[in-house]
Amino acid sequence: MLDAMLAYAETVRDTAASGIRHVVNIGIGGSDLGPQMAVPALDAFVHPGLQFHFVANVDGHDITPVLRGLKPAETLFIVASKTFTTQETMANAHAARAWFLANGGTDTAKHFVATTTNVKAAAEFGITTTFGFWDWVGGRYSLWSAIGLPLAIAIGAEHFRALLAGAHAMDRHFAEAPLGKNVPALLGLLDVWYRNFHRFTSRSVAPYHQGLKRLPAYLQQLEMESNGKRVDLEGAPLPFGTSPVVWGEPGTNGQHAYFQMLHQGSDVIPVEFILVKRPTHALAELHAKLLANGLAQAQALMLGKTTGQAMGERAPTASKQLDAATIAKHRTFPGNRPSTTLLLDQLTPRSLGALIAMYEHRVFTSGAIWGLNSFDQWGVELGKALASDLLPRLASGDAAGLDASTAGLLERLRS
Numbered sequence: 195m196l197d198a199m200l201a202y203a204e205t206v207r208d209t210a211a212s213g214i215r216h217v218v219n220i221g222i223g224g225s226d227l228g229p230q231m232a233v234p235a236l237d238a239f240v241h242p243g244l245q246f247h248f249v250a251n252v253d254g255h256d257i258t259p260v261l262r263g264l265k266p267a268e269t270l271f272i273v274a275s276k277t278f279t280t281q282e283t284m285a286n287a288h289a290a291r292a293w294f295l296a297n298g299g300t301d302t303a304k305h306f307v308a309t310t311t312n313v314k315a316a317a318e319f320g321i322t323t324t325f326g327f328w329d330w331v332g333g334r335y336s337l338w339s340a341i342g343l344p345l346a347i348a349i350g351a352e353h354f355r356a357l358l359a360g361a362h363a364m365d366r367h368f369a370e371a372p373l374g375k376n377v378p379a380l381l382g383l384l385d386v387w388y389r390n391f392h393r394f395t396s397r398s399v400a401p402y403h404q405g406l407k408r409l410p411a412y413l414q415q416l417e418m419e420s421n422g423k424r425v426d427l428e429g430a431p432l433p434f435g436t437s438p439v440v441w442g443e444p445g446t447n448g449q450h451a452y453f454q455m456l457h458q459g460s461d462v463i464p465v466e467f468i469l470v471k472r473p474t475h476a477l478a479e480l481h482a483k484l485l486a487n488g489l490a491q492a493q494a495l496m497l498g499k500t501t502g503q504a505m506g507e508r509a510p511t512a513s514k515q516l517d518a519a520t521i522a523k524h525r526t527f528p529g530n531r532p533s534t535t536l537l538l539d540q541l542t543p544r545s546l547g548a549l550i551a552m553y554e555h556r557v558f559t560s561g562a563i564w565g566l567n568s569f570d571q572w573g574v575e576l577g578k579a580l581a582s583d584l585l586p587r588l589a590s591g592d593a594a595g596l597d598a599s600t601a602g603l604l605e606r607l608r609s
């Protein structure tokens with residue numbers, strides 16, 4: 195399958211022959227977040243003649259601006275759905291096909307392909323080119339499979355294999371390295387330490403690389419969908435907290451927004467910095483500033499600032515109505531706020547593969563210690579079932595059997 199998928203990717207990358215200029219991935223959750231994170235992360239390796247778009251939300255405001263300006267003859271749609279039944283993805287795939295036909299598109303079989311385990315449903319949609327993967331692969335762990343097709347088209351077969359090689363090297367490291375040097379195991383243990391011994395309820399991820407702007411979203415799914423559970427493998431309630439809230443933005447942007455809370459807020463939130471030593475651009479001055487900022491934030495969180503130190507400093511922007519001692523109290527930083535810095539030499543297909551595999555094994559480590567099932571996601575299912583029940587009620591207004599709150603909102607939406 196890998197060979198077939200990479201061979202296909204190369205035919206699309208031959209843009210003179212394929213005529214393709216835009217690739218639109220239609221998928222949601224695990225069939226979206228991996229490639230959506232990885233394509234910008236590896237921007238320096240992306241085919242210059244191709245543009246990539248990701249449509250996930252069933253909200254028409256997602257696909258509408260993507261389709262605007264596209265030409266059917268230059269567009270390849272990848273319908274990415276393990277089950278090929280996910281409501282959002284199917285709705286967007288139908289909207290894309292309607293747009294394609296309404297705008298003079300011909301040869302649907304060439305312009306729509308699927309990455310799915312449900313070849314039959316894809317064929318019924320009119321898709322004949324499909325790339326499969328095992329049905330036991332959870333979406334959030336599926337970047338390495340056919341779900342990685344948009345990335346493979348973006349960076350090419352050789353670089354995609356390098357991504358897999360980096361992940362494999364991390365797999366071996368996790369399996370073989372002694373615990374004291376085992377990065378995913380140590381980070382998994384740290385997660386348990388922070389969550390259960392310090393009772394910290396969240397962790398902020400701060401990638402100091404703009405290409406990793408979607409990494410926090412990717413990790414939100416990987417960690418919170420895997421370990422956001424309240425019962426053990428046998429279904430017994432767990433007597434301790436599990437997955438923290440994972441959140442963040444790329445540095446330095448976060449510094450000018452919520453870092454205030456990280457430094458001086460009432461809760462302690464461990465921060466994970468990701469610094470990349472060598473950029474793929476030539477703007478050395480900017481990169482030095484970026485790195486200095488990342489280091490400074492970790493340093494400030496750790497060292498803080500005493501009231502005595504603050505007293506000794508001038509604060510020209512402080513209110514003139516406040517006395518120096520009061521101002522110094524506001525300018526005190528408690529410090530001793532933990533952070534971890536992950537340092538990459540360069541962001542390449544290989545190092546990204548290793549980084550993502552590291553996060554997977556880390557999630558497995560903490561999930562195993564907590565004794566929960568990191569590989570199910572029943573929390574996603576309930577909402578899906580209720581939405582299916584509510585959809586016809588939006589049209590009919592039938593509120594029979596509904597709770598008062600939902601019935602009231604339904605009525606307002608229909609009025």
Ligand code: G6Q
Pocket residue numbers: 222223224225274275276277278279280283332333334335419571574
């Ligand atoms: C991931 C989850 C979930 C899944 C989506 C899309 O681990 O299972 O995010 O990936 O619901 O499912 P399909 O690929 O079947 O459309």
